[in-house]
Amino acid sequence: MPDSPLSPPVLTIEHLAISFAQPRPAVEDVSVTLRQGEILALVGESGSGKSMTARAVLGLLPPGAKATGSIRYDGRELLGLSEAGLNEVRGARIAMVFQEPQTALNPVRTIGWQLREALRAHGLRSRKAATERAIELLRAVEIPEPEQRLGSYPHQLSGGQKQRVVLALALANEPEVLLADEPTTALDVTVQAEILRLLDRIRERTGTAIVLITHNMGVVAEIADRVVVLQAGNVVEEGETRALFARPREPYTRTLLASVLRLPAPGSAVPIAAPADEATPAVEFRNVHVRYGSSRRGRAFPALNDVSLRVAPGEVVGLVGESGSGKTTLGRLAAGLVPLAGGQVLLHGADVLAAPRSERRDLRRGLAFVHQDPEASLDPRLSVGASIREPLDIHRVGTPAERDARVAELLEAVQLPPSYAERRPRELSGGQRQRIALARALALDPTLLVADEPTSALDVSVQARVLELFRELQERLGFACLFISHDLAVVHKVADRVAVLRAGQLVETGPVATVFAQPAEDYTRRLLDAVPVPDPTRRRGRRVRELAS
C-alpha cells in the first residue's frame, strides 16, 4: 500500500534550481522524492514554482529557462538529456497532464487521431491495434461509448470529458509517473470530484506514482498521501498529509491552511432564518427569461428560464450553480448587459426597461459591477486612478479636484495607498487589481453591487483578504449585493442568502446556513457533496476504501 514508507523511489529531484533572465529565480532549491504508487501533492501559492518543477522533469521548460541540479528517473539523469532522449521518456515513462482541458487538445484533430498519435510515438504503428488500444483507454477513463467518441473533435466534448481524454493520452503508454499540473482547476466541483476519484482509481489499478500540483487544500486533503509545500521556489515543509494538516510546522503552511475556507459539516445545527425583509428590494427579477442567439433563426438558447429572485437592500445574495447554469447571465441582466426575452427586472421597484431611455441611465447609476477577472476588468491603458475616476467623469460628479480627492478616499477604503493612483494595472498584483475594481464599483455609492466571481482568479490567501475587505465594506456601506460564485465556501462566507441555479432555472433559495446545512433539493446536495473537504480525516475516498477493506 502506498502508505508504506518502504516503496522504492521512482523519481528523485535534488537541489533543482531554475532561473530566467530576471533577478528572482523561478525555482531556487527544490528536492523531492516520489515513491512508487504514491500520490504526492505539490502545493503553494501562485508563482511558487510548482509548474516549473514539474516541467523541468520532462524538459518542457519555456525557452530561456536554465535548470541546474539533478532529476533522476530509473537511474537516468533527465536534466540536460537530448531532445531525442527525452522523447523516449516523455509519455512512455513519465507523462504529464495540464490544467486547461479546453486547450490541451488539438482542436482540429479527432480524439481518436490524437490517441493514436500518442501511441505511435512509442512504437505502436498498426492502426487497428492503436484504435483498439484507444477505445480501451477511453473506457479506462470512464468515457461512455468510447467507439463513437473516437471520431469526435475536442469541441464536441464537455470540459470533464476533455480532461478525461487528456488523462487517457497521458496514460496511453502506461507511464510509471504521472505529473498532473492543476488537472481540475478549470472544472466544476462535481466534475472535479469525479476526476479526482478517477485518478485515485488509476493509481490503484496500475500503481502509477502521481505528482499532483494544486493550490486547493481540499483536493490535497482528499487524495494526497504526502504533501510538499513550496514557497518562492523553495521547499518549506514536507510530510504525510494527515500529519501536516494536523500539525503544520512552518508559519507559511499555517497561513496557507488558515486561508482555506470551510463549509460547515453537513447536518450541523440550523440557525433560525431571519424574517424576510419587507422593504422594496434593491433588485427584483420577475419571471425573467433570457435567450442567446437569434430566435428568428431558430437557434435561440434559453439561458434563463422563468427565474424570480429578490435582493433586499443591504442583503448579500449568493448565486451558485454549475458552469453554464446561467449565473453570469442573471448578473449581467441586472446590469442591463443582456437583452431580456421575458419578465421584468425592477431596480428599487422601477422597471428599468419600461423607463424612458434618459431615466434608465439614472436608474442604473446606483448599480455597480465587479468582474471575475481583475486583469481584464481594468483598461490596461488607463492609470488605476483614471479607472476609478471614470464613473465620476461620466456623470460629471463635482469638480475635477473633488474627483481626485474622492479617488484617494476610495483607494484608502480598499486599503491601498493613494500613490497607487498613478500606477498602471499591470504594475499591480491580482489582489490589488481586484481591490481597484472594487473601488471603482463603489465610486458612485451604489446601492446594488453585482459581483461575478470576483475572487475566483485569486490565490487562496489573497482571496481570503479580498473577501474580508468586501465583507467589511458591505457592512459599512450597506449596499445590496448579488454575489456570484461557483465556490460554495466563498458564498457561505459572504452571503446572507443563497440561490441555486441549474440549467437556467432557480432550484432553491434560502438563507445560507439553512440551504447549506439542510439542502431541500437533490441538486444542491450533490453540489455540496462534491466540494472537497480540507480535512484529511474526513477523506471520502479513503473512507470508502477503508470500509471496503
Added chain:
Amino acid sequence: MTRYLLSRLGSALLVTALASVGIFALIRLVPGDPVSVLAGPDATAESRAAIRAELGLDRPFWSQYVHWIGDLARLDLGPSYKLGGDVGSLISDGALNTVVLTLFALVLAAAGAIVASTAAVVWDKRWLNSLLSAVNTAAVAVPTFATALVLVLVFAVRFPVLPAGGTPPAGFFSQPDIALQYLILPGLALALPAWAALTRFLTESLRTELRQPYVTTARALGIPRRRIVLTQALRNALPATVTVLGLQLGSLLGGAILVEAVFAWPGLGRLVEQGISSRDYPVVQVLLLLSVVVFVLTQLVGDLIHAWLDPRVRLNGVS
C-alpha cells in the same frame, strides 16, 4: 454550416449588386467621351452623332443600366466599342492568360511559403531564420516591376535561358513543358511578394501554434517536434493562412497589371488599362465587375475552405 454559407452568399450578392451600379455610374462620370475616342480626330459632327446612336449612348442612364444588367443576366456582355468584337470572347482570352498566370503565382507562393516556413520552424536554425527573413524582406522591399525587369534582363537577355515575355505560342495545354518555361519568369516576379507575405504569416502562425497548450501536451507525450509541426501545428495554422491567401489573390491581380505590362502578357490588366483609356464602357464595366466578383468569390471560397479545415466551424457553424 449551410446557414452560415447562405448568409455569406447573401452579403456577397449584395456587394456585387451595389458594385454593378457603382461601376456603371462611375465609368460614365469619367471625363472623356468614348465616341470621340472611337471616331478619331478627323471625324465630323454627324459621324460622331451616328456613332453615339449606334452605341446606344443617347439613351437615358437608367435605361442603359437596365439594358446592361438584362444582357448580363443572359450572359451577353455586348460588343466592345473599340474592338468591335464581343466583350465575352474579348475577355475570355485575356482572362485565361491572367488566371493561368495568377494561379501559377498563387501556387508558387503558397507552396514556397509552406516549404519555407515549415523548414524554418522545424529546423529552427539561426542561420536559416536570418536567411529567410533577409530574403523575405528583400522580396517585399523591391517593387514588382523592378524584379520583373531584372528577371528579364538576367534570364532572357543576358543569359537567354527563358523567354523574355509573351504567352506560349502553342497555348498552355498542348505543350505544358514549353508553357511552363513561359510562365516561370512572370510567375516568379508576381509570386515573390505574395510568397514573402505568406511565409511571414505562416511562420508566425506556426510559432504561435507551437506555444499553444496542445503542443505542450503533444511534446509531453514524446511526439517529435517535426511531427508535431507537420501534423498538428500546420493543420491549425492553415485556416487563417487560407484567409490571408485569399487576400493575397487581390494583390496578385493588382500586381498582374504590372507584370503583364513588363512581360507582354496579354491579360486583363492591359484590357482594363486600354478599356479605360479608350472609354470602352462595356469592357471596363465587365472587367471592374469581374474584379469585384473575383474578390467576393475568393472571400467566399476562403471562408469555405476555412470552414472545411476547421471542424469547429464545419460542425457547429461557429467561428
Added chain:
Amino acid sequence: SSAVDELKSSSGKRQEGGILRVGALQDIVPARIFTNSSDAINVLIGSVYDSLIDYPRDSLDPKPSLATSWKLSDDGTQLHLQLRDDVTFHSGRPFTSKDVEFSIKTWADPTWTVQLQRTAAAVTGFDTTDPHAITLTFAHPLSNIFDLLDMLPIIDKDTIGQLREGKAFVGTGPFKFASWSPGSKISFTRNDDYWRGKPALDGIDVSVIPDPQAQVAQLRAHQLDLILGASYRDFQSLGKDKQFQVNQWNGAEGQVYVGTNVTNPALSDVRVRQAIAYALDRKRVVDEVLRGAGVPISTPWPSYSPAYDEKANATYDYDLTKAKKLVDEAKADGVKIPKLPLTYPAENPIYGAIAQIAQADLAKVGIEVELDPQEQAQVIQQLIGAKFPALWILSHGYANWTPSTLAVSAYPFNADHNASLYSDPTYKAAAEKVWEAKPGAVDPADYAALNQALLKGSFLLEIAITLPQDASSTTVHDLGQTKRGEPILYDTYLTK
C-alpha cells in the same frame, strides 16, 4: 524541350516559307480600320489589301497596281482607269470596277472617319460599265486624287459587315486574314493566288505588345523577327548590334508640333506665338529625343514635297534673342503672359520629353509653362472640340503627300475649323486654291502663298519631321514600307 533554344537559329540560308513574327504596339480597331491609326492596322491593310496605284515611298509619281494605266481629262475633273482583269478577292470573287466604286463610297461615308473623306466625297461620278475599267468624275479638279487612290484599299463589298465586327477582312492582297484574338494576336496566311505571284512567307503573326521595351526584349530573345514600335533610343542601340538591323523609312514621315489656342489672351498676339516658335530648340529635340531620326522644320513639308521651300523652312531657326525681343515687345504692349498649360498625351514618352524641353526653352524667354499630361482620350476630345486651354504637343501626318491633302484633311490644319480656332480668309483661300487644281499642275507660287499664310498665322508651330523606324532580326530580308507606313511583306523572306 527549351522554349528558348527553339527560337535560336543562324545558318544564313534562305528559308522556304516560314512565319514572320511581328511585334506591334497597338491592336487593330475595326471601326477605325481605314484611319492608319495603329501599327497593327498598317500590317493588316498593307498585307490584305491592294490599292489602285502605288506611290514609291519617296516621290509622288504614281505607279500601276490594280490599275494598269490611267488618263486624266484636260480640265482635271475626270479620271479613266484601266483595271487588271486577273485579280480575285480572297473569297474567290473576281475584282471589278464595281469594287472600286464601293471602296471609294465607303471612304466617303463619314462613319468610317477617314481623313481623306472630303476628297473621296468629291468623287461624284462612277462609270462602271466596263468591269475592268472605271471612269471617275469629280466635283472640281482634285490635286490630290492620286493620294486617295494610293491610300484607298480595295475592299470586298460582300463582307463589309463582318469587317465592321472584326470577323473577316477580305481583300486582294498577298496575305489572307486568318484570325484575330483581340488584344493579343492577329494571324495572316499566304495568298497562293496572288496576282503578283506567290509571296515568300507562309504567313505573318502579329503580336500586340503595347510596351516598347517588351518588344525589344522579345526581339533580342528571338521571339520576334520584326518590331514596329520601340523607342528611338532602343532603335539606336539595336542598330549597333550585329544581330539586328534597323530600317528607317524616309517618305513616310510624321511631324510633331506645338499647337496654340489663338483665342487664349496671351496667345492671341502673334508675336508671342512667333516667340515660342523661335524659342524651340528643334535641333536638340532631333538629337536627344529622336536620336537623329528626324529633321528640324518650320514648315511641315519634307524636302521632296512640291511645297518645300528651304528658306521658308528656316524661318524659325532657334533664336533666343529674337524670341526674347518679341516677348518683351508684346509685354510692353500690355499682353499678359500668365503660366500657360501645355497639354500632351501622357502615354507616349516622346511627347513628355519634348514638352519638358519646350518648357525649359520657353522659360528662358520669359514664358512660364505648366505641363499638363493627359490621357490620350482626353487629349483627342480636346483636339476635336478645340478645347485646349493654351498649348499642346501632338503630331500630324500627310505633309509627305500632295500638299493639299494636308491642308484639307489633317485636322489641325483644317482652314474651316481647327483646334487652334484660327480662321483667316487668306489661309483658307490659299488652301482651297492648291486643292482644287489638276494633279501635278499646281502653280509653285500658290504653294509659296500657302507657306506664307501658315508662317504668318503661326498657329501651329512645327518642331520636327519624325522618320519612322522599325527593327528586325538579320534573318529577315527585303522588308518594304508604303508611304502610309504600311509594311510591305510580299517580297520578304527569312534565312535560317
Added chain:
Amino acid sequence: MTASVTEPLTPVPVGPVPGDPGPVRANRLRHALLHGRGRVGVVLVGLVLLLGVLGPLLAPYGPTEQIQGANLVGPGAGHWLGTDELNRDILSRTLYGIRVDLVVVFAAVPVGAALGVLLGLVTSWWPVTDVIAQRAFDLLLAFPALILGILITAFLGPGVFTVAVVIVAIELPVFGRLVRTSVRTVREMPFVEASQVVGATPWWVLRKHVLPNSLEPLTVQLAVSMSVAVFVEGAMSFLGLGVRPPHPSLGSLIKDGVRLLHEAPFFAAGPLTIVVALVLGLLLISQSLAEARRA
C-alpha cells in the same frame, strides 16, 4: 460624501504580493523602435527622411535644370549618379524626388488612416451603419490597388494629388476594417462593460477605451501601409499615372531608369536604393512593433 470615506478603514501594509508581476517597461513600442531591428528601420527611414528634407541643400543642381550637353552621362565626378535623357542631374532629381514619396508616405497615408479610423469607429458600434460601412469598405477593397489608381487617374489626371487620393482610397477601408475588428474585440472586454454599467455612452467608450486600445495594431498597420504607399507611388508612376513631369518622384525616376536599363543601367540604381531603403526601414519598423505587441 459617504461616511465610509470620511472615516477611512485602517490601511493594511501593502508589500509585493507573491506572483506580483513587477513594473513592466513603460512603453514597449518605443523600446522596440530603439533596439535591434526596429532601430535599423528607424535609422533607414530617418536617413531617407533627412535626405528628403535636406535635398535642396545637398543637390548640386535644380531638379528640373537641363544641363547643356550632359545627355545621359554616366556616373562620375560631375554627376555622381549620371544624367538623364533630358540632361538633368539624376542625383539632384533623386534628392528632390524623395520629397514626393515623403508627402505620400507621411501625409496621404495618415490622412487615409485617420479617415478610415474615424469612419470605422463611428459606424461599427451600431449594426446598421456597421453593415453599410463594411459593405462599402468591401467594395473599395474589391478593386486591386492599381485598378483603383487607373480609375481615379481617369478622373483627376496624373499627378501627386491623384497618387495621394488613390492612397487614401486604398488605406481607408484597410484602417476602417482594422478599427472595426478592434471595436468588436474591445467592446467585449470586461472593462468596457464596467464603464457601460456605470452609464458610459457609446461615444465615451469609443473615445476613452476603444481608440486607445486600438492604437497599437493601428501603428503597426500604419508602418505597413506606408511601405505600401511607396509601392503604389512607384507602380503608378511606372504606368505613367504618377507625378507630372518635369518634377521627379522616386517612382518616375525608376520608370525612366528602367526604360533605359540597356543604355544606362546606372540610372535606376540610386532611386531604387532609396525606395528599397525606405520600404525596408518601414517594414523593419512594423515588424519590430508587431513583435513588441505580441511579447
